Amino acid sequence: MDPADTKKKIRIPCPCVKCVNHICHSVDVVDDHLFRNGIDQTYTNWNKHGETEEPPRSYVYEHNFDMDTSNVVDSTNMNTEMPTDAAKTIEMVEAIEENFIGNPDKFRELIEDAEKPLYTGCLNFTKLSAIIQLLNLKKGNEMYNSTYEAKKAFKAMGSGYTKIHACVNNCILYRKEYIDLVVCPTCGKSRWKVDEQKNKIYNNIPAKCLWYFPIIPRFKCLFQSKTTAKDLTWHTTERMVDVGVLSHLADSPAWAAIDDKYPDFASEPRNLRLGISADGVDVNRGNRSHSVWPVLTVIYNLPPWLCMKRKFIMLSLLISGTPGNDIDVFLAPLIDDLQLLFDFGVETYDAYAQEHFKLRAVVLWTINDYPALGTLSGCPYNDFQGCVVCGEETHCIRLPESNKQSYAGHRRFLPYDHPFRRQKKAFNGQQEFSPSPEPMNGEEIYNMVKFIINKWGKVNKGKEAEIQQATSGRGGNMNKKRENHTNWNVGESLTGTVLNVPGKTKDGYKARLDLVHYGLKPELHPQIEGNNTTLPAAGCTLTKEEKDKFCETLYNLRVPQGKEIIVDELDKLQEELCVTLCLLEKHFPPSFFDVMIHLTVHLTREVKLCGPIFFRWMYPFERMDTVGIPPDNHNNCGIDKGVDSSSITDGTPISAAKSVEVSAEL
Incomplete structure (x- = not known):
């Protein structure tokens, strides 16, 4: 062959x-x-x-770097x-x-x-x-014959959900008195999905839905486990009380205020203290019309090492789309159950104590990022009253060139005799003798909003309704424009400006034009020589060697890991924080001070009232969101589109220019 x-x-x-x-x-x-x-x-x-066949070989690659081998995986177990x-x-x-x-x-x-x-x-x-x-599997087995039957079994175990139809314009939920309607009584839109091009209505296919996962059956299920039922009374039976130390929320004044005002509630340690978290999740990478809002519930009766575990964070609501100011409409089923739990309670069996008792619950606070806080609380978060604590006394100026608000002016939080209050040139050219703002209490807030008439929905809002919403604090002008999430926290703003990271620095060409507009710090004004524009180096400008040292310091930084707070040290911490913010005002432009920077001045007050902050931050809830939010598109270093970036010499906030010498007066 x-x-x-x-x-x-x-x-x-x-x-x-x-x-x-x-x-x-x-x-x-x-x-x-x-x-x-x-x-x-x-x-x-x-x-x-x-x-x-030969056993696989393990190859070890030698290198000259020192590394921690504690997390190296054995090649035999790959x-x-x-x-x-x-x-x-x-x-x-x-x-x-x-x-x-x-x-x-x-x-x-x-x-x-x-x-x-x-x-x-x-x-x-x-x-x-x-x-x-x-x-x-042979026929005749005991498995469920359909997905529907399996869902019914899960629902009987407390794992089911209720699907509630909603108006496409967020006016109402089709429940209670509206359950049989097919047209929204507020805006007149159909309950069912409508194809406007074909002029066709798809009956029994809702235009919008809300998924509610009832919380009462799941709360009752927690007490069916002896271990969990015992843990739910840890705050009373096993917690070590140390006067002047905050280690659990039960040590906080907020917890004690509930006990003092409602002694009958406090008398039963099994009554639940809850936190509610809500935030938007973008499931379509940038398309807000395809976002959802999960509402999560966390239980604070548990020990600190269990409170924020995923096992005890419950999904309560899943809102289709972005509810905006109309989120109150979608929260109604959850609020009804919470009201029932607080006012009357529900009969529950405790497997650990082997007895029945009346289970009640109270919500201590909500946990949100700042834009979501504005939506839930009805307060503006990016306007001249953007601070929810300072309220009407928020110190805010408009930066015309940067097209943003600046929340500088932290000298009023200093002691009255502090020397910074009398300095002019280093700050805004004026002395500051105003007292720090006093946060409003609950009664004052209620008196301010009790006469407001809310009208839910996106359409059919006359001018009167818009004025009512704007003055009521329901997000200010949020009903007129959309605001992107503020992804810039304090650390990003600080490192981005100090290291002059493109796209993250707050000291750019527009920031310097704002200084020109207000007549502040003339030594930092842009210098125009022919076709070139130079930005003089500011006090926060670092050389390459200084940047390397700054990064090395951050890399080697070690912070305490303890979760106990000494109350007596908080006042000293607050004073140091206010001084730090004032020092930043000396050397950073006004554009650096967005509302996130300003909110740090209220952190110690929040810790004093509510205890350790890790019980209330967003990280555990954000980890449950598997879809990331794409970053916002920011202007490149704040350079105006009308200015050729190539004409600005490499010597400006991000340049290797020599640092400006700070005079003794500053």
Whole structure:
């Protein structure tokens, strides 16, 4: 026989990067594939081409870097991520390889299904093996016959949800007195989905929905576990009380205020203290019309090491779309249950105490980022009254060039005899003798809003209704424009400005023009020489050596890990914080002081009232959101579009220019 014919008839597995030994070809085709595609680099033991099986070798790459080896994974255990039945499933698929000679793509797909875990972290089944196991189940088994029956079983266990139809314009929920309506009584829109192009109504397909996961059955289920029922009374039975120390929310004045005002509630340690968190999740990468708002509930009766665990953070509501100022409409089912729990309570069995008792609950506070706080509390968060604590006494000026508000003016939080209050040139050119603003109490807030008439919905709002919402504090002008999330926290603003990070620095060309507008710090005004514009180096401008030292300091920074707060030290901390903010005002432009920077002045007050802050931050709730929010598009270093950036010399806030010498007067 001609060797050339033999070469054409013999079919061998092709080890190229596309076939990866899953498809057999003639020797010539394999040779061509290897030349065009290259060989699969992971194919080191040629067991498909006659080489005997050998145990895989572990290669150690030497390097000159010092590294911590405590987290290094043993190479002998690297295959533990593959499900246990993957090898048998792959072997079964390879046995029928000849059936797919004409359809190699389908064979490759089966191999991938045989290797892919059923879900992330699954160690027992692959996608294909799970299907095979289900097919092997004989008829007459006790499994549910449909997804509907399985959902009913979960609902009986307290894991179900209620689907509530909503008006497409957020006017009402179709519940209670509106449950049988098919048209919104406020805006006249149909309850059902409408195709306006075809002028067709899809009956029984709601235009908008709210998913409510009832909290009362789940609260009652917590007490069915003896361990959990015992943990829910930890704050009374096992907590160590240390006077002057805040280690748990039960040590805080906010907790004590509930006990003092409602002694009958405090008499039962099993009554629940709750926190409510709400924030938007963008599920379509930048398209706000496809966002959802989950509302989560956290229980504070538990020990500190359990409070913020995912196990005890409950999804209560899932709102379709962005509710905006009309979020009150969607919170109604949750509020009804919370009101029932607080006013009357529900009969609950305690498995640990082996007795029935009346379970009640109270909400201590909400947990949100700042824009969501403005939505929930009805306060503006980015206007001249953007601070929810200072309220009408917020110190705010408009920066015309940067087109933003500046919340500088922290000297009024200093002691009355502090020397910074009498300085002019270093700050805004004026002395400051105003007292610090006094936060309003609950009675004052109620008296301010008690006569407001709210009108929910996006449409059919006359001018009177808009004025009522704007003056009521329901987000100010939020009903007229959309605001992006403020992704700039204090750390980003500070490091971005000091290190002059493009796109994150707050000391740019527009910031210097604002100084010109207000006649402040003339030594920092832009200098125009012909076609070139130079920004003199500010006091916060660092040289390359100084930037390296700054980064090294941050890298080596170690902070205390304790979670106890000494109350007597908070006053000293507040004074140091106010002095730090004033020092920043000396050397940073007004554009640096957005509302996030200003809010730090109220942190110690919040800790005094509510206890350790890790019980109230957003991180545990944001970790539950699997969809990231794309970053905002910011102006490049604040340079005006009308100014050629190339004409600004490399010597400005981000330049290697010499630092400006600060006079003794400053």
